[in-house]
Amino acid sequence: MAGNEPLRVDHWIDDPLADGAWNMAFDQFLMEQCEQTGQSFLRFYRWTPATLSLGYFQSYHDRSRHVASLGVPVVRRTTGGGAIVHDIELTYSLVIPNRERWSRAHEDLVEYVHRLLIVAIQQRTGLTLGFSRDLGQKQLMSDEEPFLCFLRRHPLDVVSNQHKLVGSAQRRSRGALLQHGSILIGRSLFAPELPGVLELCGQRFDAELLVQELKQEVLRAVGLEGTAAMAVNVERVKQIAASRFGHSDWTLRR
């Protein structure tokens, strides 16, 4: 994206509840599709069972630092950052052609999507949200970073009342950029220290309804409102899930 131009996306996918290997494989599949066709994709998804996703560079053994999530399955992402407990949560992925993978301009994409979500959550819940950078939240040094993504702070994170509610990270290949992000809808038993939108706004909203409304807001913003969700090559996604994200060589690689 350049300057203040609105982002336009070619296709969107509304994925049913799925496990971690499938969810990560699907994003990898979309990167392949983007590299081959030059088309862009927006995907919303949720997880069952509740799953811990590790940042690409995190050590598997570090999960012992977070006792509450020890009982849930784990998957390793291709994006960096901290671990996320995907439970009462909405994940999005945005895949766009990437002609210049090093460019700092790609941070604009994080800001753009987060700004959409700030407006959408505010409109639906009345909750006051903003960027971490604007609310005087301290950035933590890398050697002090907590295990969980939602306890870390980046200037573009979306926060409310000192609590992080949205975070995103990118994976850049030669031909495609994957940005995926997590919206914390509600508190999970597997990460009880993290309140979500529902707790912060007083639980006056139904989680499923809020998820649907957030999806519609984002679809409207990227020019996809009213269009049909895209069908995908399920066999290829299964193949990636089995060979990579569902395989212990990948999950335990560090």
Add this chain to the structure above:
Amino acid sequence: MDTSNLLFAETHEWVRVADEGGERVATIGISAHAVEQLGDLTFLESAEEGSTVAAGEPFGEVESVKATSDMYSPVDGVIIAVNRDLTNKLDVLNSDPYGEGWIVKVRLTDDGALKRLLDYDTYQKQVVEHGG
């Protein structure tokens, strides 16, 4: 900084080729421009010694605060050395990207890919024209 003996890939990796013990060895890193664009670096990982690399294929990843990016090999060959000192001193990539900031050394198995690389001036022109 002597850049006259460097070659650059359009994907922002650099190569310096030298004869070492009768073999052609390519030292590989990422350009100062790429490092600057990435911002604060948090992790870097490359394939291990003994791994075969192919021109245009990934040989590692570098992570900045918000992004993990693939690094692509500019040459064909076998990795014979990995700069493990970088792991705890990623700031060297900022201070000396073409010297102490080297990432891997590769014993060339084919020189062909070198012909597709750019000299420093041409690479810099690409950076200016494409805005990085």
